[in-house]
């Protein structure tokens with residue numbers, strides 16, 4: 397596939413998926429988010445892990461823990477932060493105190509050959525904390541070093557928002573403007589965000605779906621004059637640092653599920669914006685022995701359809717269903733562009749033609765037969781799950797294995813059970829905890845089963861809320877930012 401490089405100590409630089417070949421360092425793209433040509437940043441080439449390195453990393457995880465493994469992986473991609481500082485940032489981020497156990501991402505067996513990787517034991521009970529906590533420390537470090545401030549503009553369908561706000565609370569020099577789809581998140585998710593009273597946190601509930609909010613984030617990021625004047629940064633997975641942090645738990649999960657590096661595993665990833673599974677793609681490109689990356693969607697099945705047909709057909713707001721796995725109610729997977737860029741042999745002009753031209757003109761693009769034939773080499777498979785599947789899976793997993801799972805993880809487990817193969821362990825990423833989606837848990841299991849929640853969140857939904865409803869209008873959001881950012 398020709399997209400990797402050997403570990404020979406070359407400087408690590410980043411380029412855009414849309415053809416801007418300007419080589420930028422990590423710290424620059426950390427604060428920048430989207431590339432100036434509207435593309436997404438990727439490393440010039442993926443570092444390729446040889447067998448001795450993989451063996452050493454297995455040992456590092458077993459003897460020194462997750463933070464040390466994170467440092468090993470991150471240091472291949474970040475060479476403009478001194479190694480000792482980066483090591484300290486990893487150690488400060490990945491602690492048992494924040495993630496509930498020394499293992500940080502323990503595996504939970506479901507049945508022979510099938511397990512969950514627990515990614516949702518951080519402060520906001522979703523996998524977003526795995527990367528967002530690191531991002532909070534990285535932003536604070538880099539802004540402190542430069543003596544600058546940053547105004548983060550984000551979009552959330554339920555979990556990125558609270559993870560970002562919890563990670564950025566009290567961080568020097570950082571303000572957060574978080575757009576969410578008004579009325580479409582669970583009561584717990586809304587309360588997690590809207591109950592925050594911090595001055596530097598602004599919750600803007602947009603009249604629209606997640607994709608409308610994400611479109612606004614991209615439009616603002618593409619207004620380069622505004623972006624520079626108001627120092628706009630991003631925390632969505634369009635920011636490469638988010639993805640990079642997520643690469644680590646694919647390695648960690650692999651080491652926990654296997655005894656030797658000769659074994660292969662597959663991962664099933666409940667998917668929406670394609671950030672999580674794209675991190676798995678990066679891990680696989682680095683040489684992690686992953687057989688399949690299974691993309692599990694809910695009824696909003698744009699991605700499942702793509703991997704089945706080669707056509708990427710985004711849906712408008714009216715066609716985006718409101719489901720019981722609301723964080724995956726996404727019809728334009730912004731991160732998907734990174735994978736397609738790799739699939740097209742890193743042809744920036746073709747990627748731009750598909751994403752900037754065809755998609756905005758017609759709302760759809762279809763790969764050529766030759767391009768579609770390449771997908772198998774990248775290990776992707778896909779499946780879809782519905783509300784009835786979620787209820788049945790939550791019930792079967794609770795009654796059969798005594799494990800209570802959330803609605804998004806249920807989408808993953810349903811698809812994993814369909815696609816797993818004998819002899820290849822299947823790891824399903826647990827992307828949230830059931831406490832966030834109580835109504836559907838009650839629908840699946842009856843009113844007597846309660847999802848446990850941390851004592852500190854017992855009264856969450858009854859706390860006073862601070863948020864503002866706004867139209868899905870880029871100019872109005874920009875005006876709100878002008879009104880709240882001193883120049």
Ligand SMILES: Cc1ncc(COP(=O)(O)O)c(C=O)c1O
Pocket residue numbers: 522523554555556633666667668669670671672673723724804805827828
């Ligand atoms: C609980 C949960 N599961 C799955 C997803 C989908 O992940 P991704 O957007 O990285 O595909 C999200 C949102 O991103 C989420 O919050």
Ligand SMILES: N[C@@H](CCOP(=O)(O)O)C(=O)O
Pocket residue numbers: 551552553554555556557631632633634668669671672723724
């Ligand atoms: N599901 C996400 C949507 C945003 O995804 P991101 O990974 O790009 O931040 C959410 O819960 O907000």
